[in-house]
Amino acid sequence: MGSERAHDAAEKGHGGTEEFQKPVNPFLWKAMITFGCVIYGSYTILIHLCEVNGKLPFSSASVVLVTEILKLVISINMYVGEKHDKPFQMPTFRFALPFAVPAILYCINNNLGVHMQLHMDPATYQVLSNLKILTTAILYRLIIKRPITYVQWISLCMLVAAGACNSYGGLMAKPVESSAGVIHITVVGLVMILFYSSISGFSGVYTEYILKGKYETSIHIQNSLLYIFGIALNGGVWLAGTFTGGESYNLFEGYTVYTWLLILSQAMVGLIMSAVMKHGSNITRLFLISCAMLVTTVLSVLIFNLQLNIYFCAAFALVLAALYLYHQT
Numbered sequence: 001m002g003s004e005r006a007h008d009a010a011e012k013g014h015g016g017t018e019e020f021q022k023p024v025n026p027f028l029w030k031a032m033i034t035f036g037c038v039i040y041g042s043y044t045i046l047i048h049l050c051e052v053n054g055k056l057p058f059s060s061a062s063v064v065l066v067t068e069i070l071k072l073v074i075s076i077n078m079y080v081g082e083k084h085d086k087p088f089q090m091p092t093f094r095f096a097l098p099f100a101v102p103a104i105l106y107c108i109n110n111n112l113g114v115h116m117q118l119h120m121d122p123a124t125y126q127v128l129s130n131l132k133i134l135t136t137a138i139l140y141r142l143i144i145k146r147p148i149t150y151v152q153w154i155s156l157c158m159l160v161a162a163g164a165c166n167s168y169g170g171l172m173a174k175p176v177e178s179s180a181g182v183i184h185i186t187v188v189g190l191v192m193i194l195f196y197s198s199i200s201g202f203s204g205v206y207t208e209y210i211l212k213g214k215y216e217t218s219i220h221i222q223n224s225l226l227y228i229f230g231i232a233l234n235g236g237v238w239l240a241g242t243f244t245g246g247e248s249y250n251l252f253e254g255y256t257v258y259t260w261l262l263i264l265s266q267a268m269v270g271l272i273m274s275a276v277m278k279h280g281s282n283i284t285r286l287f288l289i290s291c292a293m294l295v296t297t298v299l300s301v302l303i304f305n306l307q308l309n310i311y312f313c314a315a316f317a318l319v320l321a322a323l324y325l326y327h328q329t
Contacts, residue, residue, distance in 0.1 A: 036272035037288050039265045041295025044122040045303060046262040047114060057254030059247045060114035061238040063263060064107070066251070068234055070267040072227040079220035096225045098210045103229030105203035107237065110266075112196050119189025121182060123306055126296040127166045127315050128185075128193045130159055133286045133326065135201025140282055143205050155325035162318035169311020183312045204285060208277040219278045223271065290323050 050056060117125060134156050140146045148156075167190055169183060185193075211222055241247030248254075276285045297316070300306035 032272055032275065033284070033288055036269060036276070037291045038295055040269050040289060041126065041292035042265055042299065043113075043262070043269070044117055044125045044296060045299045046258055046265065047117040048122055048304070049258045050256060050262065051118075054118065056114065056118070057256075058259055059238060059241060059253070060111045061234055061241055061247065062251050062253075063114065063259065064110040065231065065234040065238050067110075067263045067266045067270070068227050068230040070263060071270050072224055072231060074267065074271060075220045075223040075227060079218055079224070082218065082220065091221065091225060095214070099222070099225040100229045102203045102207045102210070103226055103233055105199050105206075106226075106230060107233040109196055109199045109203065110234075111237065112192060112199075116189050116192040116196065119192065120185040121306065122300045122304070123293075123297045123308075123312065124166060124183055124185050125193070126293040127312070127319060128163050128190075129197065129200075130290055130293065130319050130322075131163050131193070131197040132200045132204070132289060133322075134159055135198050136204055136282050136286055139201050139205045143209060151328065152326050155322040158318050158322035158325070162315040162322065165311050165318065166315035169309050169315070182307055183309050204277065204282050207274075208282050211274065211278040215278075219274060222278070223274050226274075287323070290319065293319065 047056070050058070120128075137148055137152065137156055141148050166183075167185060207226075211219070214222070238247060238251070242249050273285055273288075276288065293316075297306070297308075301308075
């Protein structure tokens with residue numbers, strides 16, 4: 001993966017023909033993907049560890065806001081640490097404006113991603129989040145003009161079947177006191193995951209489109225623009241909550257060690273995903289997300305003593321088979 005050039009379809013979509021140089025050596029690239037898979041898989045685990053009596057003690061808006069601030073600080077420091085042949089030039093408003101679109105979508109999804117954890121167990125979340133592959137593949141075909149083979153369409157249908165199977169098993173589960181330890185999902189959670197997957201698909205494809213549209217621009221500059229919009233949006237959401245009485249004026253209220261681990265992990269995932277979409281593709285991103293399902297399931301069994309049912313096992317097998325087929329072409 002480290003030696004691949006930017007996707008041909010993406011280049012054609014932007015009218016460019018230049019060859020992109022690999023950003024890192026193959027070993028570092030694979031290490032980054034592996035690390036990203038592990039911390040992505042720990043996301044829903046950390047959310048459930050933060051729960052107090054089945055509720056989150058902190059504001060989701062505050063967590064997303066602090067995460068965006070951390071990502072901006074890291075991006076600025078990484079840019080400063082780079083060697084530049086040309087002096088820094090402030091990006092124009094016209095150049096920066098397109099980054100507002102994914103910032104809005106990420107703002108919605110990041111807050112949605114926190115709240116929907118209360119409506120399903122960690123393993124179910126990771127299995128159903130693979131529906132991102134379906135939405136991303138379709139939008140990838142429409143926006144970046146990437147062809148989808150017959151075999152890949154079969155694998156996408158298998159993902160839909162896996163989601164339906166796991167959803168049925170989760171909806172049939174009886175409410176339990178320790179929800180993280182039993183496969184389950186609510187109707188609200190199912191609706192939320194469908195919206196989440198659709199928004200994620202579009203935001204991922206659009207982000208890759210604009211990152212590669214100006215490939216010569218430092219990824220740290222591009223990330224900084226994205227995170228500045230993200231800070232403004234999530235800061236507005238948090239402030240609106242404080243004015244209406246729904247949020248505390250203390251930005252860090254309810255934070256624990258797990259909350260800070262969650263923030264740090266999400267900041268790292270955000271930076272890794274940007275690098276993947278800039279120098280790889282959304283297909284690599286989806287591979288990372290799908291492999292994270294294994295990490296989440298193992299951690300759920302070890303930490304929450306998760307009891308797997310037949311529907312989940314069938315869905316798990318379908319997802320693995322679908323991933324194998326999808327990445328064969």
